[in-house]
Each structure stands twice: as C-alpha cells, then as structure tokens.
Amino acid sequence: MRAAEEGNNERNIVTELETLRHSAAHILATALLEIWPEVQLAAGPPVENGFYYDVSLPHRISPEDFPTIEGKMREIVRAGQPFVCVPAGREEAEKLALRGRLGALSERPVPSEFKLDILRGIPEDEPITLYQNGEFLDLCAGPHVKSTASVGAVRLTHVASAYYRGDERNPQLQRVYGTAFATERELEEHLARLEEAKRRDHRKLGRELELFYFDEAVGAGLPLWLPRGAVIRQELQAFLGELLAGQGYETVFTPHIGELGLYRTSGHFPFYRESQYPPIPEPAAWERLVQEGCGCGDYANRVESGAVGGYLLKPMNCPMHIRIFASRPRSYRELPVRLAEFGTVYRWEKSGELGGMTRLRGFTQDDAHIFCSEDQVEAEVGGCLELVRAVLATLDLRDCRIRLGLRGPESEKYIGEPELWEKAEAALASAIRLAGLDFTQEAGEAAFYGPKIDFLVRDCLGREWQLGTVQLDYNLPIRFGLTFVGSDNCEHRPVMIHRAPFGSLERFLAILTEHFGGDFPVWLAPEQVRILPISDLQLEYAREVAAALRHRRLRVTVDEKSETLNAKIRIAEKQKIPYMAIVGKNEQSSKNLSVRSRRRGNLGVMTLTAFVDRVAEEVARRSL
RNA sequence: GCCGCUUUAGCUCAGAGGUAGAGCAACGCUUUCGUAAAGCGUGGGUCAAGGGUUCGAAUCCCUUAAGCGGCUCCA
Numbered sequence: 285m286r287a288a289e290e291g292n293n294e295r296n297i298v299t300e301l302e303t304l305r306h307s308a309a310h311i312l313a314t315a316l317l318e319i320w321p322e323v324q325l326a327a328g329p330p331v332e333n334g335f336y337y338d339v340s341l342p343h344r345i346s347p348e349d350f351p352t353i354e355g356k357m358r359e360i361v362r363a364g365q366p367f368v369c370v371p372a373g374r375e376e377a378e379k380l381a382l383r384g385r386l387g388a389l390s391e392r393p394v395p396s397e398f399k400l401d402i403l404r405g406i407p408e409d410e411p412i413t414l415y416q417n418g419e420f421l422d423l424c425a426g427p428h429v430k431s432t433a434s435v436g437a438v439r440l441t442h443v444a445s446a447y448y449r450g451d452e453r454n455p456q457l458q459r460v461y462g463t464a465f466a467t468e469r470e471l472e473e474h475l476a477r478l479e480e481a482k483r484r485d486h487r488k489l490g491r492e493l494e495l496f497y498f499d500e501a502v503g504a505g506l507p508l509w510l511p512r513g514a515v516i517r518q519e520l521q522a523f524l525g526e527l528l529a530g531q532g533y534e535t536v537f538t539p540h541i542g543e544l545g546l547y548r549t550s551g552h553f554p555f556y557r558e559s560q561y562p563p564i565p566e567p568a569a570w571e572r573l574v575q576e577g578c579g580c581g582d583y584a585n586r587v588e589s590g591a592v593g594g595y596l597l598k599p600m601n602c603p604m605h606i607r608i609f610a611s612r613p614r615s616y617r618e619l620p621v622r623l624a625e626f627g628t629v630y631r632w633e634k635s636g637e638l639g640g641m642t643r644l645r646g647f648t649q650d651d652a653h654i655f656c657s658e659d660q661v662e663a664e665v666g667g668c669l670e671l672v673r674a675v676l677a678t679l680d681l682r683d684c685r686i687r688l689g690l691r692g693p694e695s696e697k698y699i700g701e702p703e704l705w706e707k708a709e710a711a712l713a714s715a716i717r718l719a720g721l722d723f724t725q726e727a728g729e730a731a732f733y734g735p736k737i738d739f740l741v742r743d744c745l746g747r748e749w750q751l752g753t754v755q756l757d758y759n760l761p762i763r764f765g766l767t768f769v770g771s772d773n774c775e776h777r778p779v780m781i782h783r784a785p786f787g788s789l790e791r792f793l794a795i796l797t798e799h800f801g802g803d804f805p806v807w808l809a810p811e812q813v814r815i816l817p818i819s820d821l822q823l824e825y826a827r828e829v830a831a832a833l834r835h836r837r838l839r840v841t842v843d844e845k846s847e848t849l850n851a852k853i854r855i856a857e858k859q860k861i862p863y864m865a866i867v868g869k870n871e872q873s874s875k876n877l878s879v880r881s882r883r884r885g886n887l888g889v890m891t892l893t894a895f896v897d898r899v900a901e902e903v904a905r906r907s908l
Numbered sequence: 909g910c911c912g913c914u915u916u917a918g919c920u921c922a923g924a925g926g927u928a929g930a931g932c933a934a935c936g937c938u939u940u941c942g943u944a945a946a947g948c949g950u951g952g953g954u955c956a957a958g959g960g961u962u963c964g965a966a967u968c969c970c971u972u973a974a975g976c977g978g979c980u981c982c983a
Binding site for chain 1: 919938942943944945946956973974978981982983
C-alpha cells in the first residue's frame with residue numbers, strides 16, 4: 285500500500301481508530317507549530333500502525349526532540365480542544381493559505397505553500413473543509429474525534445524523510461511518525477507487539493542462526509548463504525521440484541551473462557536499463573578502448589549504437605528460456621512447453637533500497653516460462669495459481685494479499701500494442717476469478733512486457749513484499765518471433781507465462797524466517813536433532829544414536845561439550861533445534877532416548893526406532 | 909540515488925580530548941552433571957576506511973564505505 289494516497293491528499297478515513305489517529309496528526313502539527321511557528325505542513329494522514337505528518341522545517345527533527353514535542357502534545361490533549369469543522373469557500377481558503385494561516389496557529393509572513401498546492405489540486409466539484417482545534421487551522425477533509433481529549437494515548441515513533449507528493453522531483457520533507465490509541469494500555473500493548481516483531485527480524489535471526497551473511501569485501505546486496513541457510517534453500521528447492529515434476533515442468537540451466545543483443549531484442553536494454561549493471565565489454569574491445577583513451581561517455585555511446593559489443597549480467601531469465609524454446613521448430617503437440625530454472629539474476633538497486641535478504645543486487649528466482657497456445661492460457665495460469673497456493677499453504681503463509689498489476693498511464697514504460705495488453709489483462713482477471721481468489725487491481729504495477737498477478741506478504745515491520753508472481757506476456761514472443769506449427773500446418777504465435785511461486789529464494793527465506801520466528805518446521809530445520817549426552821560416559825552411545833539417525837537422512841549433531849544438561853538444553857533451545865535427544869545412564873542401558881521437543885517440551889522416553897519413525901514421518905509430510 | 913541516524917572484540921553494548929572496557933561466545937583446566945546458564949583461567953581490537961584539527965583523537969571536522977529508518981524504484 286502506498287503510504288500517501290493522492291487525490292485530495294487525505295486517505296479515505298473509515299475506522300474509528302483511523303479517525304483518532306488522524307486527529308493525533310493534527311495534535312502533532314499543533315505541537316510542532318508551538319515549538320517552530322515557521323514550520324510548513326504538507327499532509328498528515330493515518331497509516332497502517334499510526335499516523336504521520338510531513339513537514340518542512342530548517343531544524344532537523346530528531347528523536348531527541350520527541351520528549352519536547354510529546355510534552356506539548358499531551359498539553360493539547362489535556363486542554364480538550366474541540367475539533368470544529370469550518371466550511372469554507374475555495375477563494376476564502378486560498379486567501380487564508382496565502383496569508384500563511386492554513387496549517388498554522390496564526391497568520392504568517394510566508395504563504396502555506398503546500399496547503400495552497402493541495403488546495404489547488406482538489407477537484408472543482410469537491411467541497412473544501414477546514415478543521416480547527418485551538419488556534420490550529422488546517423485544510424482537511426476530516427472527520428475528526430470530538431476533541432483532542434479523545435486521543436487517550438499518543439507516542440512519536442520515528443522520523444524519516446519523504447518527497448512531497450511522493451515524487452522525487454519534489455522537495456524533501458521530514459516525516460514525523462507516531463502512533464495513537466484511545467487508551468494508554470492499548471498503546472503499551474502495541475509497542476510490546478512491535479518489540480516482539482523486531483525479535484523475529486530475519487536480519488537478526490539470519491545472523492544468530494547462521495543462515496546467511498553479508499561481507500563488505502563481497503559487496504552490498506550480495507548475500508553469502510551459510511551452510512545452515514543453504515540447507516533450508518535446498519529443502520525449498522527440492523519441495524518445489526516435486527511440485528513442478530507433477531505439473532509437467534522441465535528443468536534447464538542457463539548462464540549468468542549473455543550478449544547485449546539478446547537484451548536489445550527482449551527490450552531489457554533499454555526498457556529495464558536503470559535496474560541493470562552496465563554492459564561488460566569483450567576483452568579485445570576493452571583493450572582497444574583503453575589504447576584509444578576512450579572515455580566512459582564515449583564507451584556508453586558506442587555500446588548504445590552497437591559499435592562495441594558486450595555482455596549483460598542477466599537481470600531476468602526469460603530471454604535465455606525463450607532462446608531454448610526457439611532452438612528448434614515446435615509443434616502444437618508439445619505445447620505447453622514449461623521450462624524451469626532456479627535462475628540467479630543481478631539487478632542494480634540503488635544503495636538506499638537494499639535491505640537484508642528482501643532487497644538485493646543478486647538473487648535467485650524460482651523461475652519458469654510456459655510457452656503455450658492462446659487457448660491454453662486459462663488452464664496454464666490456473667495451474668500457476670494452484671502452484672502458488674500449494675506453496676503458501678505448505679509453508680503456512682496464509683496472511684497474503686493478491687494484486688493484479690495493470691499498465692500505468694505512462695505508455696513509454698511498456699512494450700507492445702494496447703490491444704494485446706487489454707487481452708492479457710482480461711485473461712489474468714478472469715483466471716483469478718476462476719480460481720475464486722480475492723484480489724485488488726492496481727494500475728502501474730505491471731511488468732514492462734505484460735500484466736501480472738502478485739502475492740504480497742508483510743515482514744516483521746509491516747512492510748509489504750512481493751513473493752509469488754504470475755505474469756502473462758504476449759509481447760516477448762513477438763519480439764523474438766516465436767512460432768509453433770499448428771494442426772492446420774500453419775505457423776502460430778505462442779503466448780508466454782512468466783511465473784515464480786517463491787519469487788526469489790532470498791526474499792522467501794526472509795519472510796519464512798520472520799513468519800516462523802526462526803522456529804522452522806522440522807523438514808526445513810538446518811539441524812533437526814541434537815543428541816545431548818548427560819556425561820562423557822554416554823558419548824559413545826550418543827554417537828551411535830547420531831549415526832542411526834543420520835542413516836535415516838536426518839540432520840543431527842552430538843553436543844560433546846563438557847557442560848551440564850541444562851546448559852546444553854539452553855544452547856539447543858536458543859539455536860531453535862526442533863528435537864533434543866537426551867541420553868544418560870538409563871537410556872544407554874535400555875537403548876532408549878529421552879526426547880525433548882522445542883515446541884512441546886519433555887516428550888518422555890522412547891525407543892530409538894519410535895523416535896526416528898516419528899521425526900522421519902514429520903519430515904516426509906512436511907508438517908508444520 | 910535523496911533525507912536523517914548509526915558503525916568500538918565473533919555477538920550485544922559501555923567508554924563525551926590524555927595509553928581501549930564489560931557480558932556472552934571462543935580456547936584451556938577443573939567438574940561428569942537428568943529437561944533453559946557449573947567454577948576458575950587465557951587469548952582476542954589499525955575503535956569501519958582515508959584525510960584533517962590538536963602537544964595528544966575511539967571522542968572534534970571532512971570524505972568514502974557499509975548498515976538502519978523512510979522516500980523513490982522493484983523478487
């Protein structure tokens with residue numbers, strides 16, 4: 285969801301809590317004005333977990349200012365200022381803005397520039413309303429609570445920056461975030477939930493559980509999968525591999541770089557240009573350029589014109605899969621052709637956009653491209669949706685939203701004819717309806733070659749990320765001149781479906797880690813069982829048990845440290861090992877195990893066979 | 909990329925111009941323990957990197973890098 289919905293600048297306020305938080309934003313604005321009367325206000329809507337107000341102010345607001353601001357806010361709450369709606373004519377409102385009176389406590393020497401701009405952006409047929417509490421008068425669609433006293437508990441959370449109206453060409457504002465509730469208790473509960481959520485952060489757990497690692501020597505946004513993370517990845521890949529085999533996919537492998545010309549044909553160069561690493565020249569060409577003293581600008585021009593050849597680090601796998609399809613004549617009898625690959629791609633993300641495993645410069649998609657005839661599209665898209673559903677259900681990711689991404693208004697961002705786009709957009713919409721799924725349509729969310737269905741989930745901080753995606757593409761088959769021979773012995777144009785149920789393995793791991801808080805189901809757990817000998821006398825038996833478990837392909841280690849049992853349990857618990865098998869004198873003589881589950885505690889004594897069968901079965905069923 | 913903040917031992921963090929600290933982890937010794945922390949000891953740092961100010965810089969200033977919170981953009 286966009287933080288700031290444009291239009292008349294305020295989001296549609298529906299719930300009581302949103303109303304309260306919107307009022308809290310006005311209280312924040314009032315407090316800011318009392319401290320810095322020159323502050324220029326832009327917009328202050330409620331958002332997912334609170335509210336914010338965008339302001340322009342020479343003083344850089346920092347968390348150190350929060351106590352002062354919050355103090356003022358509490359005074360305003362205590363004062364119980366009523367929120368009064370003041371209907372106003374357009375001209376009157378504009379006069380107030382010009383006199384600096386909108387978004388202010390009094391008239392000021394400088395006009396309320398943002399309020400003026402917002403005012404002028406409101407459609408003619410919409411009424412203009414102002415709201416006042418105390419001396420603070422603001423352009424606002426409302427509604428508000430009765431009085432400032434209704435805002436029982438308010439807290440500022442952080443300050444960040446944002447472009448005015450979300451456009452990077454506009455001035456940058458300071459965005460002060462806060463949250464508000466009717467009561468102090470609800471606020472405390474909310475803050476506690478936030479703390480808890482931070483404990484699940486995949487960046488923190490990724491380090492603690494040794495799943496992945498970022499090394500400055502390697503580069504920003506380029507993750508190193510550590511052995512434990514690699515186990516999870518391999519399990520995920522194996523799981524998906526089974527599903528794909530069942531749906532008639534074939535596996536392919538393709539290189540990480542390809543001729544620039546390939547990407548000219550696909551349109552990645554230039555339509556995807558800003559997301560790509562610059563071209564890699566051939567060594568001979570590079571030498572010549574160096575000898576000629578060719579500058580970067582010159583090089584860029586020569587690459588652009590095709591005078592100098594080169595390679596591109598692949599930003600997507602589709603062009604290579606397309607070339608595989610085109611590698612020989614295709615008959616309608618073999619359609620659909622479904623080519624799958626865990627394909628690693630590289631994209632130039634701006635430095636400030638990188639973050640943990642959710643946003644990277646190199647990542648691996650569980651990619652596949654389906655080449656089919658027009659009348660197979662519906663069934664194939666349906667199959668893809670079913671695949672995503674199966675993946676999400678197995679991994680318990682139920683809390684997800686489905687978005688149909690359509691073209692936006694800027695036509696230069698998309699390739700192909702509008703009629704084909706309409707056809708593709710309609711086909712996807714009907715496929716989702718057929719699958720009986722709820723979805724929203726959003727313009728401007730399409731890929732450059734076609735519309736798509738995205739599955740979105742939230743991370744521990746409430747940020748929404750795209751995981752699975754299904755994209756319909758009538759355009760690349762045209763650009764590559766793909767054909768198949770139909771039953772009529774004529775050439776026909778195939779349709780392409782791009783799809784990735786995980787999206788990327790890295791982002792999926794991030795979301796999965798946060799979803800389970802690091803407590804992965806047994807089938808995914810890097811270490812499934814840890815044997816805890818009570819004393820060194822049981823070491824040998826412990827190793828025997830481990831060998832037996834390993835024989836059944838379970839991932840097991842023995843804690844051979846000279847520690848107390850309690851300490852060993854504590855360590856295993858912190859490392860979130862699903863099963864601990866305790867072996868002491870008694871277990872050794874009876875050839876049993878005392879089993880402790882991370883989730884359910886002490887499970888009591890059982891035979892080795894009973895334990896192995898139990899865990900192996902859980903793994904085989906991929907139970908949660 | 910833009911705005912703001914941050915960077916001290918493997919991890920979490922003290923240290924506010926005068927010779928670098930703690931807890932946990934690691935390692936060693938003692939202990940051989942019954943369902944979430946046994947005891948003692950040892951090693952470990954170009955204080956992110958580079959430059960500057962100063963008699964003297966982890967500390968003040970500048971540049972760069974990485975990370976964090978957002979914005980923009982996207983798996």
